[in-house]
Amino acid sequence: MDSAAFLLLAFVNAVTLLQVWGTDNVTALYGEVIVIPCNGGAPAPADLMFVKWKYEKDDGTRGDLLIKQVSSVQATVQATDQYAQRVSIDANFSLLISQATLKDQKTFTCMVVSGSNLIEYPVSVLVYKIPSSVQIMDKSKVLQKDKPTMVGTCVAANANPATTFTWKKNGKPLLADGKAVVISSSIKLDPATGLSTTSSTLQYAASKEDFAAVFVCVSTHKLTNQEEELGPFPIYYPSEKVSLEIMSKGPIVEGDNVTLKCHADGNPPPSSFFFHIKGQKMPVVNSDNYTLTNISREAGGEYKCSLADNEKMEASQSIAVSYLDLSLTSSGKVVKALGDTFHVTIEKNASGDPEVSWTKNGKAMEGVKKLQFSKLTYADAGVYVCEVSMTSLTRRQSFELVVEGKPMITSLTKDRADDADSKVLTCEAEGVPEPNFQWSVNSTGVKSSHTNSKVTHKITVTPSVNLTVTCRVSNKLGEDTMTINVSSVFKEKTDKRDSQEDSEDQAKLIVGVVVGLLVAAAIVGLIYWLYMKNSRQGSWKTGEKELGTSEESTKLEDNNHAV
Incomplete structure (x- = not known):
């Protein structure tokens, strides 16, 4: 009997001993090798003859895959369909199926044939595929x-x-x-x-x-x-609310550029609006603002904006325009006479109540709101600036006040110059326009200074005789004069020098007189001594004639008496 017949006989005889175990489950990965253990991988019976794998086809019939005899090294593939090239068996009699597909999700049965038994172990295969x-x-x-x-x-x-x-x-x-x-x-x-x-x-x-x-x-x-x-x-979402914003950091002033910004709470924000400007509907596309340039006081009032696609969605704002006008009844250069009355009236037109202040020559005039002069003086002359301010508005107007008057000499003085040979005459006067000076004498070293309405004029003179000097001042309104006596500087010198010489001569005279008297006394004493000597000798008694004449004798006696 050949081996095939023997196997068939053994199989037939063993049918009466067939046992089927419960189905196990095996999970495989798509595209990978499916490993299906036989009897859960338990060891084969000692009297094992062969192991056969088979499967259940889609139509319910049985399909053979392969058979592995214990006495044979290689398994015999019995499959003739898709499994012919995909099935094999390992040393533990596990069925190996390459390149798993979802069509492999079926029941595979391992049939174990031994000398004493025939047992089938069905295994259900599931093939999982992770999402690509x-x-x-x-x-x-x-x-x-x-x-x-x-x-x-x-x-x-x-x-x-x-x-x-x-x-x-x-x-x-x-x-x-x-x-x-x-x-x-x-x-x-x-x-x-x-x-x-x-x-x-x-x-x-x-x-x-x-x-x-x-x-x-x-x-x-x-x-x-x-x-x-x-x-x-x-x-x-569509807009549910519209608002109008006045883009200005402070109060709106006449002449400003004012931007109106329309905002809606929709998303995305609307890109087109209508701005209602004093009865006119101004369309704005791809923008949310509208600018009023050089706004005037008449532009104050209510402004509106609305959505271009829904004009019922609108908002409004009122604009107040601040303005301020200022003018003075005096401007430019104002000429008034000394002692005149002078009043300046402020004319202003404003949207509110402005503050008024004055400055004179750049200095604030504290507490002055109205400019009034009942009697003008030279000190009242100057540049006056009136400033009117309100919120962020300020206006200024100015004028120059000139107070004119006839010149008047306030003083005329004389002083000795540093060289002691000249005299400095100083004439001080007051008047506007600035007075001209005239002197009644020729002079050198003229100096002049002018401060506001006061003028000082100095000249240097060297008079050789006593003088009466006149200072004359004049402008277009009149003139004034004043005189001063000036003595000769040479006469003063001479008088001083003569006084010194007289004192010296008097001293010399006194000394000379004393010396002369002493000399005369000595001479007289000598003559007297000689006379007495001769008298003792009796010259007069002998009748000798004197050498002198009678006139000389008389003079001699007179001299003796004088001594």
């Missing part, structure tokens, strides 16, 4: 307020079993209610591979508070879970 990708499709850029808007579609392609999806907003699950939350799911099978592509679409009716919301698509599979994030999204 999880993607967000049709992602929206914006959401609409109170209107279901596409958020996005989550797609998991080529999976087995099919992927399921859930949606979350800010970490919390979203439940479909058919109004604010609408979730649509679908599954498509690839007829060639049997793999499933699952998609889930979320529509959401947003509120204004959802501007920062983050949506998450969660894909769930037997072998893996993934999350894909969407958002945040801008929330679009």
Whole structure:
């Protein structure tokens, strides 16, 4: 009997001993090798004859795969269909199927034939396929307020079993209610591979508070879970309120440029408006402002703006224009006479109550609101500025007051010059216009100074005789004169010198007289001594004639008596 017949006989005889165990489950990965253990991988019986693998076809019939005899090294492949090139067996009698597909999801049976028994171990195979990708499709850029808007579609392609999806907003699950939350799911099978592509679409009716919301698509599979994030999204909604803003940092002043800005709370903000300017409707496109240039006082009043696509949505604001006019009854150069009465009237036109102040020659005139002079003096002359201010408005007007008067000499003095040979005459006068000076004498070293209405004029003279000098001042309004006596500087010198010489001569005369008297006394004494000597000798008694004449004798006697 050949081996095939023997096997067949053994198989037939063993039929009466057939046992079938419960079905086990094996999970395999798509495209990988399916490993199906025989009897859960338990050791084979000691009297094992052979192991045979078979499977159940789609039509319910049995299909043989391979047989492995204990006495044979190689297994014999019996399959003639798709498994012919894909099946093999390992040392533990586990069935190996390469390149797993979903068509391999069926029951495979391991039949163990021993000398004493025949047992079958069925195994059910499941083939899992992780999604090849999880993607967000049709992602929206914006959401609409109170209107279901596409958020996005989550797609998991080529999976087995099919992927399921859930949606979350800010970490919390979203439940479909058919109004604010609408979730649509679908599954498509690839007829060639049997793999499933699952998609889930979320529509959401947003509120204004959802501007920062983050949506998450969660894909769930037997072998893996993934999350894909969407958002945040801008929330679009129509305008519910319009406001008009006057773009001005302070009070509006006549002549300013004033910008009106129209604002609506819609998103995106409206780009077109109507500005209602004094009865005229001015369209503005791609802008939200309108500028009034060089605004006038007549432009004050109510202004409006509205949406270009909904004029019922409008807002209004009132504009008050500040203005200030100032004029004085005097301007430019004002000439008045000394002692005149002078009043300046302020004429102003303002939108409020302005403050008035005055300055004279740049210095504030404290407490002065009205400029009034009952009797003008030279000190009242100057440049006057009237300033009127209100809020951010200031106006100024000025004039120059000139007080004119006939010149008047206030003093005429004389002083000795530094060289002591000349005299300086100083004539001081007051008057406007500035007076001219004339002197009645020729002079040198003329000096003049002028301060406001006061004028000083100095001359230097060297008079050789006593003089009466006249200072004359004049302007277009009149003249004034004053005189002064000036003595000769030479006579003063001579008088002084003669007085000194007389004193010296008197001293010399006194000394000379004393010396002369002493000499005369000596001479007389000598003559007297000689006379007495001769008298003792008796010259007179002898009758001798004297040498002198009678006149000389007489003189001699007179001299003696004089002494």
